[in-house]
Amino acid sequence: MSKLLIDLLKINSVSGNESPMTDFLIEYIWKRKDHWKVQPEVYFGEDFHDCLLLKFGKPTGAVFSHIDTIGFSTRYENQLIPIGGPEIEQGTRLIGHDSLGPISCKIILNDDFAFHDFPRAIDRGTLLSFEQSITIDDEFIQAAYLDNRLGIYNCLKLCEELENGWVAFSTYEEHGGGSVPYLLRFINENAPIKFALISDITWVTEGVQHHNGVAISLRDKFIPRKKFLEKILSLAEESGIPYQLEVEGSGGSDGREIQFSPYPIDWCFIGAPEDNVHTPQEKVSLKDLQNMVDLYKYLMKRL
Amino acid sequence: MSKLLIDLLKINSVSGNESPMTDFLIEYIWKRKDHWKVQPEVYFGEDFHDCLLLKFGKPTGAVFSHIDTIGFSTRYENQLIPIGGPEIEQGTRLIGHDSLGPISCKIILNDDFAFHDFPRAIDRGTLLSFEQSITIDDEFIQAAYLDNRLGIYNCLKLCEELENGWVAFSTYEEHGGGSVPYLLRFINENAPIKFALISDITWVTEGVQHHNGVAISLRDKFIPRKKFLEKILSLAEESGIPYQLEVEGSGGSDGREIQFSPYPIDWCFIGAPEDNVHTPQEKVSLKDLQNMVDLYKYLMKRL
Amino acid sequence: MSKLLIDLLKINSVSGNESPMTDFLIEYIWKRKDHWKVQPEVYFGEDFHDCLLLKFGKPTGAVFSHIDTIGFSTRYENQLIPIGGPEIEQGTRLIGHDSLGPISCKIILNDDFAFHDFPRAIDRGTLLSFEQSITIDDEFIQAAYLDNRLGIYNCLKLCEELENGWVAFSTYEEHGGGSVPYLLRFINENAPIKFALISDITWVTEGVQHHNGVAISLRDKFIPRKKFLEKILSLAEESGIPYQLEVEGSGGSDGREIQFSPYPIDWCFIGAPEDNVHTPQEKVSLKDLQNMVDLYKYLMKRL
Numbered sequence: 001m002s003k004l005l006i007d008l009l010k011i012n013s014v015s016g017n018e019s020p021m022t023d024f025l026i027e028y029i030w031k032r033k034d035h036w037k038v039q040p041e042v043y044f045g046e047d048f049h050d051c052l053l054l055k056f057g058k059p060t061g062a063v064f065s066h067i068d069t070i071g072f073s074t075r076y077e078n079q080l081i082p083i084g085g086p087e088i089e090q091g092t093r094l095i096g097h098d099s100l101g102p103i104s105c106k107i108i109l110n111d112d113f114a115f116h117d118f119p120r121a122i123d124r125g126t127l128l129s130f131e132q133s134i135t136i137d138d139e140f141i142q143a144a145y146l147d148n149r150l151g152i153y154n155c156l157k158l159c160e161e162l163e164n165g166w167v168a169f170s171t172y173e174e175h176g177g178g179s180v181p182y183l184l185r186f187i188n189e190n191a192p193i194k195f196a197l198i199s200d201i202t203w204v205t206e207g208v209q210h211h212n213g214v215a216i217s218l219r220d221k222f223i224p225r226k227k228f229l230e231k232i233l234s235l236a237e238e239s240g241i242p243y244q245l246e247v248e249g250s251g252g253s254d255g256r257e258i259q260f261s262p263y264p265i266d267w268c269f270i271g272a273p274e275d276n277v278h279t280p281q282e283k284v285s286l287k288d289l290q291n292m293v294d295l296y297k298y299l300m301k302r303l
Numbered sequence: 304m305s306k307l308l309i310d311l312l313k314i315n316s317v318s319g320n321e322s323p324m325t326d327f328l329i330e331y332i333w334k335r336k337d338h339w340k341v342q343p344e345v346y347f348g349e350d351f352h353d354c355l356l357l358k359f360g361k362p363t364g365a366v367f368s369h370i371d372t373i374g375f376s377t378r379y380e381n382q383l384i385p386i387g388g389p390e391i392e393q394g395t396r397l398i399g400h401d402s403l404g405p406i407s408c409k410i411i412l413n414d415d416f417a418f419h420d421f422p423r424a425i426d427r428g429t430l431l432s433f434e435q436s437i438t439i440d441d442e443f444i445q446a447a448y449l450d451n452r453l454g455i456y457n458c459l460k461l462c463e464e465l466e467n468g469w470v471a472f473s474t475y476e477e478h479g480g481g482s483v484p485y486l487l488r489f490i491n492e493n494a495p496i497k498f499a500l501i502s503d504i505t506w507v508t509e510g511v512q513h514h515n516g517v518a519i520s521l522r523d524k525f526i527p528r529k530k531f532l533e534k535i536l537s538l539a540e541e542s543g544i545p546y547q548l549e550v551e552g553s554g555g556s557d558g559r560e561i562q563f564s565p566y567p568i569d570w571c572f573i574g575a576p577e578d579n580v581h582t583p584q585e586k587v588s589l590k591d592l593q594n595m596v597d598l599y600k601y602l603m604k605r606l
Numbered sequence: 607m608s609k610l611l612i613d614l615l616k617i618n619s620v621s622g623n624e625s626p627m628t629d630f631l632i633e634y635i636w637k638r639k640d641h642w643k644v645q646p647e648v649y650f651g652e653d654f655h656d657c658l659l660l661k662f663g664k665p666t667g668a669v670f671s672h673i674d675t676i677g678f679s680t681r682y683e684n685q686l687i688p689i690g691g692p693e694i695e696q697g698t699r700l701i702g703h704d705s706l707g708p709i710s711c712k713i714i715l716n717d718d719f720a721f722h723d724f725p726r727a728i729d730r731g732t733l734l735s736f737e738q739s740i741t742i743d744d745e746f747i748q749a750a751y752l753d754n755r756l757g758i759y760n761c762l763k764l765c766e767e768l769e770n771g772w773v774a775f776s777t778y779e780e781h782g783g784g785s786v787p788y789l790l791r792f793i794n795e796n797a798p799i800k801f802a803l804i805s806d807i808t809w810v811t812e813g814v815q816h817h818n819g820v821a822i823s824l825r826d827k828f829i830p831r832k833k834f835l836e837k838i839l840s841l842a843e844e845s846g847i848p849y850q851l852e853v854e855g856s857g858g859s860d861g862r863e864i865q866f867s868p869y870p871i872d873w874c875f876i877g878a879p880e881d882n883v884h885t886p887q888e889k890v891s892l893k894d895l896q897n898m899v900d901l902y903k904y905l906m907k908r909l
Contacts, residue, residue, distance in 0.1 A: 009625065016825070039906045045799070049831060073825055073853055076813030081855035124813070125824030127832070162616040172865075175829055179799040181868040194349070207379030208428070217427030219319070219376055223386065223478055225352060226430070227321035245427040247376055249384035259475075262484040262565075262868075264352045497652070510682030510730070521731030522622070522679055526689065526781055528655060528735070531624040548730040550679055554686035562778075565787040565868075567655045 004156065005141075006027070008149040009134055010093070014071035014127040015083050017249065018050040021067040021152075025169060028156070031103070038163050051179050052169040054159065059191050061303055062166035063158060063296065064180065064254040065151040066173030066200040069144075069279055071129045072114070074122040075234045075265065084174030087279045088114050088255040093131035098123035104131065122244040124142050130280040139211070139286060146200040146274055146282040148173070150289055154271075157293045158300060165300050166193060171199075173254050180257035188263050195228060195303055198253045198269040199296065201284065202246060208273045210285040214241030214292040217269035220251040222259050228266035232299065239298045241293050246273075270295060307331070307459065308444075311452040312437055315398070317374035317430040318386050318478040321350070321353040324370040324455075328355050330470060341466050354482050355472040357462065359520075364493045365469035365605055366599065367557040368454040368502040369476030374432045375417070375582055377401075377425040383410065383417040385591050386430070387477030390582045391417050392498065394436035395417060403428035407434065409478070433583040442589060443513070449577055450586040451476070451505040453592055457502045457574075461603060462597045469496060474502075476557050483560035492564050497530060498606055501556045501572040504587065505549060511576045513588040516545030517595040520572035523554040525562050531569035535602065542601040544582065544593050549576075573598060610634070611747075614755040620702070620733040621689050621781040624656040627673040627758075631658050631775060634762070644769050649670060649792070657785050657833055660765065660777040665797045667770035667909055670786065670860040670900065671757040671766060671805040672779030676884055677735045678720070680728040686713065686720040689733070693885045694720050699737035710737065729824045736886040740850075745892060746816070750878055752888040754779070756788060756895055760877075761811035763899045764906060771906050772799060779806075779860050783797030786863035794869050801834060801909055804861045805902065806874040807890065808852060814879045816891040821897040823875040825907035826857040828865050834872035834907030838889040838905065845904045848897050852879075 007028075013021035026044060033039060040054040051069075068243075070084035072094060082088065088107060094116065097102040103126070114120065130144040136198035143149075155167050166187055171179040189195055202208065202215050216236060218229060236243050258267040272288035310331075312464070316324035332355075336342060343357040353370075373387035376396060385391065391410060397419065399406040408421035418426065433447035446452075458470050468488055474482040483594060490496055505511065505518050519539060521532060538547045562569040575591035613634075619627035632650060647662040672712045677884035678700060688694065694713060700722065702709040705818060709722035709732070722728065736750035749755075751833075761773050772793055772872035777785040792801055808814065808821050822842060824835060824881075865874040 016829040018835065047870055049872075052832075073829070073855075075853040075855075081825075125835070125853050147331075172829075175826075178828075178864075178865040179870075182870045185868040205379075219384075221479075222481075223319040223475075225377070227322065229428070242819060247378040247384065247428050249376075249378075259479075259481040260484060262488040264350055264482075264485045266352075278802075283841065508682075522687075522781075525784075526679070526778075527620040530625065530656075550681040550687065550731050552679075552681075553853070562782075562784040563787060565791040567653055567785075567788045569655075 005149065005153050007144060009132060009143050010150055012129045014129055015068040015172050017127050018068045018171045022050045022052055025067070028186050029049065029054070029226055032239060033290035035162050036159055040159070044074065049179065050171050051074060051183055052166040053183060053186065055161045055191060056167070059193055059198070060167045061195040061300065062168055063155055063156045063171055063191050063197045063199050063300065064168045066148050066170045066254055067152060068165055068174050069129060070174045071127055074116065074124060074126045074128065074135050076124065078115040080116055080128070085278055089279070092280060093212060094128040097276050098126045098127040103128065133280065139252050140283055141286060142281055142283040144280040144282065146284050147277070150201050150284060151199040151271060154293050154296055162300055164193050166191070170254055175256065177257045180254050181261060182265060184258065185259050192263070193265055195266040196258050197296065197299065198255045198267060198271070200253050200269060200271045201274050202269065202271050203277050204273045204275045208244050208246050210273065210275070211287055212244045213268060214288055214295050215244050215246040215248040215273050217248065220248045220269065222255065222256055226254070226266050228268060232268050235299055235302055236295060239295060241294045243295060306455050308452065309437060311455055312435060312446050312448060314486045316371055317432055318371040318475050319475070320430050321371050325353045326353055328370070334540045334563070340464050345530040352482060352593065353474050354486055355440070356486060356489065357470040358494060359470070360467035362468045362496055364498040364500070364603065365399060365471055365490060366500045366502050366522050367453050367471045367473055368458045368460055369473045369557055370455060371474050371476045371477050372432060375428055376432065377419065377427060377429045379427065382417040383419055383431070388581055392582070395583060397431040399429050399431040399435050403490050405547050406431065435514050435587055436583065437597065443586055443590060445584055445586040447583040447585065449587050450580070453504050453587060454502040455575060457599055461599045465603055473557055480560045482559050483562060485506070487561065487564050488500055488556070495566070497566055498569040499561050500599065500602065501558045502569060503556050503572060503574045505572065505574050505576050507576045507578045511547050511572060513576065514590050515547045517573060517591055517598050518547050518549040518576050520549040520551065523551045523556065523572065525555060525559055527558070527571050528569050533605065535571050538602055538605055539598060542598060544597045544601060546598060565570045607838040611755065611759050612740065614758055615738060615749050615751060619674055620736045621674040621778050623733050623904060624674050624777045628656045630659055631673070642765055642769050646765070655785060656777050657789055659789060659792065660773040660774070661797060662768045663770035664695045665771045665799055665823055667803070667906065668774055668793060668799050669800040669803045669906065670760055670774045670776055670803050672754050672762045672776045673758060674744070674777050674780050675810040676780045676880055677733055678848050679720065680730060680732045680734065682730065684724055684725060687854055691884055694704040695885070698886060699883055700734055701737050702732050702734040704732045709734065739886065746889055747892060748887055748889040750886040750888065752890050753883070756807050757805040757877060757891060760898050762904050767903055772797070778858055783860065783863045786860050787867060790864065790867050797872055799867070802864050803902065803905065804859045804873060806859050806875060806877045807873065807880050808877050809883050810879045810881045814850050814852050817883070817893050818850045820901050821850050821852040822897065823852040823854065826859065826875065828858060828862055830861070830874050831872050832853060835872060837909065838874050841905055841908055842901060844900070845901060847901045847904060849901060
């Protein structure tokens with residue numbers, strides 16, 4: 001497994017405090033872009049909050065990858081409030097940092113309320129993440145936050161060969177969103193797009209299994225336009241890359257904010273499926289991940 | 304009853320795949336507009352996805368009518384997932400089409416989950432609609448999808464006499480929306496509006512009954528501005544056209560997306576009430592429908 | 607307590623019908639602005655619906671204060687439907703006005719449904735408010751609608767000294783919002799901002815108590831950006847003004863619409879805490895209110 005992926009998995013960037021990931025990406029892109037096929041324009045800084053935009057060539061589409069993760073806020077009297085939808089299990093280890101120093105503690109469940117067991121009070125509003133633990137074998141990677149470190153990884157691999165297109169690193173996706181609207185406004189004013197692919201990780205279910213290929217989502221809580229799905233499916237079929245079709249009635253992604261944006265932009269979620277969703281033991285097939293990378297490269301050349 | 308209405312009722316256009324209705328409307332408008340009082344500019348195509356916009360004269364307002372319907376997506380293992388909020392009843396007949404051909408099946412309920420009974424697997428993500436069955440007598444029309452074929456019908460009747468105003472055919476209304484934002488942006492950049500009427504069908508309740516006139520909604524989940532409601536009510540009273548006042552605490556329409564748009568646009572939902580909402584047997588008084596058509600013509604001249 | 611605050615508390619402006627408050631503010635601002643340090647540009651009228659915008663100097667930020675209140679709509683058969691989230695208690699007195707004259711009635715609860723006891727039918731869709739009753743002693747003010755009359759009061763006190771910044775009086779906040787998007791669009795086209803403070807009233811809880819200072823909210827249902835919170839906290843600390851830190855998992859404000867706007871604008875909710883939230887007996891510490899006024903003046907000079 002590449003060093004890049006391991007590096008990505010070690011960075012904390014809970015929704016609201018994504019800047020450690022932004023900083024990492026800026027540095028990585030700076031170091032690596034000379035080896036990329038096309039040199040992108042890179043946009044970041046206070047006008048983009050903690051987001052990052054890369055423009056390659058003459059874009060007609062974009063790939064969105066969220067850089068935030070689920071986690072917890074500390075409240076009063078050792079209470080924990082979720083950020084996004086983490087699985088809240090007795091004993092899960094959390095880490096963070098407040099004005100008094102580093103924090104490592106466990107979740108204590110009491111009457112369905114969550115508390116931490118840190119021996120001192122933690123500053124109010126401190127953001128805590130799952131402690132990271134990465135396991136890789138021949139078939140699988142298992143770690144916290146594969147959702148959406150793998151989506152970021154996919155984007156960075158795509159950057160190596162991308163000729164035309166935006167790559168957008170968004171924030172707050174796990175907690176209701178809010179960055180996609182201003183990213184889309186900037187994109188629309190700079191080089192408008194017709195479509196967006198959502199580079200994110202989905203669920204293993206009775207219909208979507210490990211090793212069966214990258215999942216193309218035909219719907220989640222929201223429904224992409226059939227005409228666009230048909231175009232994607234026809235290209236996916238043509239590519240020969242293993243893929244599987246997902247149909248869900250719930251769940252959302254940055255696609256939601258594209259659907260409700262003031263621009264007529266088609267969208268589709270495409271990503272490897274994971275087991276143990278939103279736990280510290282998210283698990284993805286390495287083969288599915290490779291299919292994801294391959295399909296994005298194929299599609300972004302042809303859509 | 305007019306052939307137009309029957310034609311409209313026979314077209315399938317579940318949210319996400321409204322293009323059959325768009326195609327019908329384009330053809331209908333093309334054939335009929337020479338007989339209209341004012342020739343509109345007609346906007347459609349990929350920049351509007353499956354929506355359609357007509358601009359008559361110098362608009363200060365718009366009428367919105369959604370062209371999508373509720374329905375179902377097929378999932379895995381014969382499961383059905385709702386699109387919008389259909390009533391899910393044992394034995395309801397559904398139709399559709401996948402790669403292997405036409406589909407006609409029934410809903411089977413099992414432990415509150417919905418399945419189809421089609422003898423073969425249906426392609427994942429296939430969109431299914433209620434089978435249509437139209438009954439008309441002297442007083443009522445009964446059919447699937449009166450919501451919102453009657454709203455479209457109302458708009459097309461309005462087009463015959465409209466001198467100034469936008470007519471907007473929107474998509475995705477039954478499933479959370481998403482087209483109104485880009486339609487409003489286009490409208491605002493082309494010929495901005497101060498108000499919008501929502502041409503849609505509402506509910507028969509203890510306060511809103513068949514044959515008592517078109518319903519003017521004073522609120523649903525959202526609340527129009529009192530100043531605008533007062534203007535509408537004063538014109539409705541002056542018109543002599545039968546109407547009734549609706550007050551609901553839930554439900555929504557394209558009015559919701561106008562309320563939350565970045566433009567200060569007043570809105571009001573005005574439509575005939577129906578019984579058996581979101582079933583294949585929606586039922587509307589023909590008299591109420593005629594009152595709806597008459598009131599829209601009256602209001603769009605004077606607002 | 608100032609006459610201004612008493613005047614504000616006596617005005618009815620339920621969501622959807624905020625114009626009485628708008629009219630009061632226009633008149634107040636007209637009379638008083640000559641005494642203000644900087645003369646603002648004042649924007650109102652039909653292009654702003656019932657909102658009001660003041661631009662002081664060269665703004666980089668804004669303060670938002672909502673001018674609507676919770677209340678009730680009358681439905682059929684003496685039913686009441688809530689507007690926003692009022693506490694619905696047996697016997698609470700409500701007032702309003704319909705075509706037949708003034709209304710004063712009580713809430714009757716029956717099987718969890720709310721009715722009024724007015725001896726005649728009330729016009730459908732009439733807006734009712736809590737009857738006002740104001741009590742002030744050395745420590746506390748108690749009245750209906752401190753949320754958000756105190757937020758408005760805070761803004762008007764700020765106006766006396768504000769040199770650079772927008773002050774925005776928004777509508778519909780209690781009932782889902784809808785005015786902030788067009789206010790932000792106007793602001794962005796006229797004099798864009800980097801940040802917004804939400805001048806509103808929050809809750810007394812186990813962690814936020816009367817007399818402990820104005821509450822700075824580190825999160826509610828939504829999460830401001832950590833970088834911006836740190837700037838606020840550092841200025842608050844430096845100011846010497848008493849404040850307390852709030853951390854909630856639910857609740858929202860105009861900050862929500864700023865978060866989801868198409869502009870990269872940081873936001874933070876800062877306001878005195880109240881007891882008996884959304885009842886006719888909301889209660890706030892006068893000291894906390896003064897701290898709120900002082901902190902806004904301090905921050906708006908330095909952010």
